[in-house]
Amino acid sequence: MRELAYYEAKFEALRELLEVDERVHLIGGTFLSLSPRKAVFQEIAKRYPDRVISPPISELGFCGLATGAAMAGLRPIVDLSTGSFIFEAWPQVVNEAANAFYMSGGQTRAPVVFHLFHGIRGGGAAQHSHSPQAMLWNCPGLEIVLPSSPRDVKGLLKTAVRSDNPTIFVDHVQLLEIRGPVPEKDEVIPFGVADVKRLGSDVTVKVVDPRTLVPLDFAMILASVEKTQRAIIVDETHQSCGVAAEIAARIAEEGFDRLKVPLRRVATLDVPVPYSPPLEEFISPSESRITDAIRATLR
Amino acid sequence: MLPNLPRASLLDFCRRMLLIRHFEEALVDLYNKGHFRGHYHLYIGQEATGVAALSCLRADDYLFSTHRNHGHLLARGAEPKRLLAEILGRADGYNKGKGGTFHTAVASLGFLHTSGVVAGIIPLAIGTAYASKALKNGRVTACLFGDGALEEGAAPEAFNLASLWKLPVLFLCENNGKYGAGQAVGAAQSSSMAAHPLTDLPQAYKIPSQQVDGVDAGAVHQVILDAIKKIRQGEGPQFIETQTVRWPGSETNWPTVPVPTDVALAWDVNSVPEKVREWYRSSDPLLIFVRELVEAEQVTREEIAALERKAKEVIAEAVSFALASPYPKPEEALKDLSA
Numbered sequence: 001m002r003e004l005a006y007y008e009a010k011f012e013a014l015r016e017l018l019e020v021d022e023r024v025h026l027i028g029g030t031f032l033s034l035s036p037r038k039a040v041f042q043e044i045a046k047r048y049p050d051r052v053i054s055p056p057i058s059e060l061g062f063c064g065l066a067t068g069a070a071m072a073g074l075r076p077i078v079d080l081s082t083g084s085f086i087f088e089a090w091p092q093v094v095n096e097a098a099n100a101f102y103m104s105g106g107q108t109r110a111p112v113v114f115h116l117f118h119g120i121r122g123g124g125a126a127q128h129s130h131s132p133q134a135m136l137w138n139c140p141g142l143e144i145v146l147p148s149s150p151r152d153v154k155g156l157l158k159t160a161v162r163s164d165n166p167t168i169f170v171d172h173v174q175l176l177e178i179r180g181p182v183p184e185k186d187e188v189i190p191f192g193v194a195d196v197k198r199l200g201s202d203v204t205v206k207v208v209d210p211r212t213l214v215p216l217d218f219a220m221i222l223a224s225v226e227k228t229q230r231a232i233i234v235d236e237t238h239q240s241c242g243v244a245a246e247i248a249a250r251i252a253e254e255g256f257d258r259l260k261v262p263l264r265r266v267a268t269l270d271v272p273v274p275y276s277p278p279l280e281e282f283i284s285p286s287e288s289r290i291t292d293a294i295r296a297t298l299r
Numbered sequence: 300m301l302p303n304l305p306r307a308s309l310l311d312f313c314r315r316m317l318l319i320r321h322f323e324e325a326l327v328d329l330y331n332k333g334h335f336r337g338h339y340h341l342y343i344g345q346e347a348t349g350v351a352a353l354s355c356l357r358a359d360d361y362l363f364s365t366h367r368n369h370g371h372l373l374a375r376g377a378e379p380k381r382l383l384a385e386i387l388g389r390a391d392g393y394n395k396g397k398g399g400t401f402h403t404a405v406a407s408l409g410f411l412h413t414s415g416v417v418a419g420i421i422p423l424a425i426g427t428a429y430a431s432k433a434l435k436n437g438r439v440t441a442c443l444f445g446d447g448a449l450e451e452g453a454a455p456e457a458f459n460l461a462s463l464w465k466l467p468v469l470f471l472c473e474n475n476g477k478y479g480a481g482q483a484v485g486a487a488q489s490s491s492m493a494a495h496p497l498t499d500l501p502q503a504y505k506i507p508s509q510q511v512d513g514v515d516a517g518a519v520h521q522v523i524l525d526a527i528k529k530i531r532q533g534e535g536p537q538f539i540e541t542q543t544v545r546w547p548g549s550e551t552n553w554p555t556v557p558v559p560t561d562v563a564l565a566w567d568v569n570s571v572p573e574k575v576r577e578w579y580r581s582s583d584p585l586l587i588f589v590r591e592l593v594e595a596e597q598v599t600r601e602e603i604a605a606l607e608r609k610a611k612e613v614i615a616e617a618v619s620f621a622l623a624s625p626y627p628k629p630e631e632a633l634k635d636l637s638a
């Protein structure tokens with residue numbers, strides 16, 4: 001299979017979506033982050049000037065606009081750029097888009113995609129390093145997608161646009177350059193299907209990537225716990241009430257008797273993300289913290 | 300034009316502008332050498348605005364700034380070495396390395412909170428103004444933000460509140476989006492604000508609003524002095540839009556220095572690359588100020604050159620200090636979570 005960089009696979013998905021579906025509009029210009037990848041994005045911005053538009057710095061306004069446009073038949077993908085900026089749009093995302101279908105008794109669909117870059121980026125400090133997916137998981141009605149490979153970003157983006165629900169599409173800011181196999185043919189990866197990113201046996205570690213938080217493939221997580229009798233949940237949202245906390249709670253509820261040792265969370269420590277490199281490293285779910293957790297679990 | 304001030308004050312303006320310019324240029328070098336990471340934003344091209352405007356404030360006034368805060372802090376008298384240490388994430392930084400370039404706060408100078416969220420400070424600024432009014436302490440709040448902040452809904456909401464409740468706040472909107480030389484004041488139309496001129500927006504909320512050439516230290520000084528006086532007299536908020544031409548070094552996402560500043564450029568820009576020469580000739584607030592000072596026979600070229608040498612020395616010391624400052628201990632990350 002050919003290899004692509006994450007940003008290339010994502011770009012391909014955006015281009016193909018614009019090509020095949022006139023209802024797709026891109027609102028925003030940093031789907032591939034800032035320079036030098038921004039230049040790549042310009043190719044589609046030029047080709048579809050009526051459907052790729054760059055808004056003013058008005059997150060609340062354009063997220064609401066996209067939600068309304070989705071209610072009226074378009075399939076907008078909105079770029080919030082840095083994940084932290086979704087807080088500016090919070091009322092439209094969590095109180096309007098998330099509730100629309102339920103509140104209308106199933107009458108009104110809002111098939112909008114909110115795209116954002118989350119995570120600790122290296123020097124982003126407290127206001128540019130958020131991973132808002134745990135807070136968003138607390139808002140029933142939103143689907144949440146978290147790709148981790150070039151293949152997944154392409155296949156999941158296709159599904160996000162086809163989905164009839166408001167979808168949060170969360171890319172990690174440090175994934176853009178990673179490379180991996182991506183099939184030539186159009187591949188649609190369904191939501192709610194986890195992927196084993198690394199198979200484990202006795203001394204190796206099995207890595208289960210849920211790929212989507214809503215819907216969550218809990219069956220696969222549970223099956224893995226069954227096999228290894230151990231669980232470490234690694235995640236970049238803050239530890240308290242974070243993504244790892246929810247998954248840990250569900251393992252405890254449904255798989256308690258399959259655990260040989262207590263489960264562990266490796267998440268971002270409960271402080272705002274600091275700027276200075278050693279401080280940022282200290283609070284991150286870093287390689288060293290993951291290895292420590294694995295050692296402790298195997299003891 | 301030169302501000303209507305005694306010579307000593309004019310020289311002090313010049314000293315502060317030089318400090319900002321050489322600080323920012325040194326920062327680009329430190330970034331390129333890998334001494335810090337992430338995005339950063341420079342104040343080059345806006346020095347006359349910050350220095351002239353902030354000189355009109357009282358020592359106990361409040362200020363709020365943005366991602367483009369270095370110049371504001373230096374204009375207000377922050378120590379270059381501690382500001383630089385913060386930007387390099389060091390223990391001697393003003394925020395112990397926790398804030399960095401976007402968030403340097405110096406409470407003792409009135410900068411309580413510096414936000415990297417566009418328009419994040421505008422509602423906060425009307426809050427300190429509200430408190431000052433309630434406490435009758437005569438303090439004014441200066442809220443310094445860019446033209447882009449007007450695109451956020453937070454701006455008009457705050458304008459409405461400030462106007463309704465006659466809050467003692469100066470909204471200083473630094474419009475650095477004016478392109479090209481020789482444009483008249485008022486020609487800096489934003490491509491993403493339907494309200495044009497920008498002053499139409501606060502004016503809809505009945506906030507007295509004016510535009511001024513942000514490259515012209517004298518004009519800025521006069522307009523801000525007058526605005527602050529009215530605010531202190533209890534007339535409520537004022538809005539000033541200063542217009543500057545974007546420094547060519549910050550057209551890209553990461554700044555580059557097209558030519559290191561030397562005050563001699565004030566009289567001869569031929570050594571400047573042609574592509575950016577016009578900016579240094581006609582839109583550089585520092586070089587314009589220097590030229591005016593000499594033309595008005597307030598100083599000689601030699602004296603100006605000596606001032607610049609001094610500024611460069613201060614910055615060189617700040618660089619050595621910041622580079623020698625240790626990184627904070629990792630556990631420091633867990634401190635300051637709550638008061």
Ligand SMILES: Cc1ncc(C[n+]2csc(CCOP(=O)(O)OP(=O)(O)O)c2C)c(N)n1
Pocket residue numbers: 057059085088340366367415416417444445446447448475
């Ligand atoms: C809420 C929010 N949205 C987007 C951004 C990204 N951003 C950083 S600076 C900037 C432009 C701001 O323009 P302006 O206010 O004119 O300030 P300037 O950089 O020109 O001084 C943007 C969009 C942000 N920091 N915050």
Ligand SMILES: [Mg+2]
Pocket residue numbers: 445446447473474475476
């Ligand atoms: Mg601007």
